[in-house]
Amino acid sequence: MDLDRTAAKRIRAPRQPSLGRTVLQHRTLLLMCTPAILFFFIFAYMPMPGAYIAFTNFQYNMGIYRSPWVGIKNFQFLFTSGQLGLLLKNTVLYNLAFIVLGNVVQLTFAILLNEVRNKGYKKTAQSIMFLPYFISDVLVSLLVYNLLNFDYGFISHLVRSTGGEMAKVYQNAGAWPFIIVLVNLWKSTGYGTVVYFAAITGMDSSMMEAAQIDGANAWQRIRYITLPTLKPTVIILFLFAIGGILKGNFGLFYNLVGNNSMLFKTTDIIETYVYRSMMNSFNFSQSSAVGLFQSVVGFFIVLGANAFVKHLDPDYALF
Amino acid sequence: MSSHVNIGKMHATHIKKDRTQIAITVITYLLVTVFCLMCILPFWMIIASSFSTEDAIRRSGFTLWPGAENFTTYSYELLFRSPDQMIGAYVVTICLAAAGTLTGLFLVAMTGYALQRRDFPFRNGIMFYIYFTSLFSAGLVPFYLLMVQTLNLRDSYFAILFPLLMSPWLIVLMKNFIKAIPHEITESGKIDGAGDFRIFYQLILPNLKPALATIGLFLALSYWNEWYYSSLFLTSKVEYRPLQYHLYNVINKVASLKNSVAGSNVVITDLPGETLKMATAVVATGPIILLYPFVQKYFVAGLTVGSVKG
Numbered sequence: 001m002d003l004d005r006t007a008a009k010r011i012r013a014p015r016q017p018s019l020g021r022t023v024l025q026h027r028t029l030l031l032m033c034t035p036a037i038l039f040f041f042i043f044a045y046m047p048m049p050g051a052y053i054a055f056t057n058f059q060y061n062m063g064i065y066r067s068p069w070v071g072i073k074n075f076q077f078l079f080t081s082g083q084l085g086l087l088l089k090n091t092v093l094y095n096l097a098f099i100v101l102g103n104v105v106q107l108t109f110a111i112l113l114n115e116v117r118n119k120g121y122k123k124t125a126q127s128i129m130f131l132p133y134f135i136s137d138v139l140v141s142l143l144v145y146n147l148l149n150f151d152y153g154f155i156s157h158l159v160r161s162t163g164g165e166m167a168k169v170y171q172n173a174g175a176w177p178f179i180i181v182l183v184n185l186w187k188s189t190g191y192g193t194v195v196y197f198a199a200i201t202g203m204d205s206s207m208m209e210a211a212q213i214d215g216a217n218a219w220q221r222i223r224y225i226t227l228p229t230l231k232p233t234v235i236i237l238f239l240f241a242i243g244g245i246l247k248g249n250f251g252l253f254y255n256l257v258g259n260n261s262m263l264f265k266t267t268d269i270i271e272t273y274v275y276r277s278m279m280n281s282f283n284f285s286q287s288s289a290v291g292l293f294q295s296v297v298g299f300f301i302v303l304g305a306n307a308f309v310k311h312l313d314p315d316y317a318l319f
Numbered sequence: 320m321s322s323h324v325n326i327g328k329m330h331a332t333h334i335k336k337d338r339t340q341i342a343i344t345v346i347t348y349l350l351v352t353v354f355c356l357m358c359i360l361p362f363w364m365i366i367a368s369s370f371s372t373e374d375a376i377r378r379s380g381f382t383l384w385p386g387a388e389n390f391t392t393y394s395y396e397l398l399f400r401s402p403d404q405m406i407g408a409y410v411v412t413i414c415l416a417a418a419g420t421l422t423g424l425f426l427v428a429m430t431g432y433a434l435q436r437r438d439f440p441f442r443n444g445i446m447f448y449i450y451f452t453s454l455f456s457a458g459l460v461p462f463y464l465l466m467v468q469t470l471n472l473r474d475s476y477f478a479i480l481f482p483l484l485m486s487p488w489l490i491v492l493m494k495n496f497i498k499a500i501p502h503e504i505t506e507s508g509k510i511d512g513a514g515d516f517r518i519f520y521q522l523i524l525p526n527l528k529p530a531l532a533t534i535g536l537f538l539a540l541s542y543w544n545e546w547y548y549s550s551l552f553l554t555s556k557v558e559y560r561p562l563q564y565h566l567y568n569v570i571n572k573v574a575s576l577k578n579s580v581a582g583s584n585v586v587i588t589d590l591p592g593e594t595l596k597m598a599t600a601v602v603a604t605g606p607i608i609l610l611y612p613f614v615q616k617y618f619v620a621g622l623t624v625g626s627v628k629g
Contacts, residue, residue: 291458
């Protein structure tokens with residue numbers, strides 16, 4: 001009996017395996033992850049110390065760490081010149097418009113499509129709406145140019161042929177918030193509709209059937225069943241979108257606006273400023289100061305959004 | 320009696336026309352059809368313009384139907400008279416897309432599988448290490464300097480191949496796909512004495528075809544549409560640019576437009592600039608539009624799986 005017990009104890013309480021042994025035991029799985037670990041190390045972690053540039057007066061030929069240290073001068077300049085304020089305002093306002101309008105339109109289309117009985121139409125409509133998502137921003141800029149170019153644009157000609165006066169859109173900063181928001185809607189509606197549509201088709205259909213038997217009409221079914229069921233999904237997607245509110249869609253803005261400085265007042269976002277001040281004016285220090293500001297503030301906003309999501313539904317939290 | 324009433328009621332609801340249903344259906348067909356037209360017509364306009372004479376465009380702008388009398392294939396003839404640039408761009412893009420998609424797909428699948436194994440104690444740590452990069456980055460400048468100064472990749476096609484190979488989002492997406500494969504497959508492989516890599520390669524991969532198709536297409540699309548890294552790292556020294564970057568230059572730089580159709584020895588006095596841009600756009604984007612109807616269901620599948628989490 002006694003002997004049995006000690007033997008059992010010995011078996012039941014194995015020593016905590018050392019780290020080295022655990023590594024050895026799982027070496028194949030670790031090796032399988034190694035390319036990815038290396039990839040993110042080189043392309044994401046190795047540049048991180050380079051954020052130091054934001055505190056220097058960077059000289060290209062001296063490299064990052066031998067350039068003279070200037071403290072927070074770059075940031076001071078960006079704040080006092082009002083440049084950073086303008087970039088923040090544009091970036092945040094565009095994103096808010098994209099998020100709010102985008103979600104409303106996507107949700108509407110998804111709900112409406114769900115009411116369509118004709119399966120062929122439903123499928124075809126989804127594929128066609130999804131098409132703009134596949135197109136490079138380079139081509140998108142050409143499509144917009146086709147419509148709005150002052151001399152040859154489709155809309156310009158339409159306006160003129162009906163006796164109207166066409167503004168020179170590519171010189172008119174005030175027009176671009178509308179254009180960019182519309183183009184973004186055009187590009188993202190199909191994508192978002194598919195996401196919401198999947199959420200709707202995943203819904204429990206028994207409630208719908210019960211409502212139908214009770215005589216609820218289509219509008220009532222949407223109002224009292226579909227919308228409330230989708231509410232958590234909408235809130236969570238919304239919160240994650242808010243988490244990325246400082247991140248701009250560089251490709252869209254840069255291809256539509258490019259280096260047309262007449263439009264910068266209303267179209268310059270953080271990404272385009274960072275790109276231009278590096279590639280065109282070679283101002284590496286200021287460019288990286290703006291980028292670092294975006295990264296740090298953006299990081300805390302994501303953390304906040306994630307905490308909010310976690311509070312609502314831990315299953316959906318990122319970490 | 321009561322059952323009679325019930326039947327009567329149900330009958331009535333079926334007979335009584337649901338007016339909101341009719342209204343919603345009409346609105347839906349109207350809205351969706353108009354939006355679908357808005358999605359297609361711009362592409363049609365580019366195609367129509369590319370087959371139009373330059374004169375017609377100068378006279379009446381870009382139209383949906385330039386008219387039979389203005390039909391010409393001149394811009395395409397010019398484009399294919401000295402097709403070096405275009406063929407070069409195609410070759411570069413196809414090679415990058417093929418190499419990048421195959422390599423990326425293999426690495427993403429392998430990583431996704433390892434990180435999905437419940438008996439792998441480091442999976443959470445490694446996942447966080449990968450995911451963190453999408454929460455915080457050093458910004459563009461340090462990345463640019465790393466690529467150009469440390470890795471010396473300026474004017475190298477590797478500067479485009481590498482950054483697009485994988486992303487945290489693709490790895491999460493792959494993990495979600497692999498979750499659907501029963502853990503018993505791994506267990507049975509273990510019992511048969513197969514190593515982890517062999518289990519992945521011989522048992523898991525063959526079951527992953529829809530996931531591989533979806534993620535492969537996302538990768539291929541990002542290589543096909545790539546112009547961003549090209550604009551950062553490929554200077555004018557590079558002879559052949561990827562397709563979309565070539566298109567970008569043709570649209571935005573007059574010199575590139577001229578170079579795209581004529582070597583230095585050919586002089587074209589009146590270059591049909593607008594129609595040439597359109598023809599270049601058609602040739603550069605054509606394959607995507609043609610393939611799109613056959614592959615879009617995989618993208619839809621990817622979004623549905625990916626939107627569950629991450």
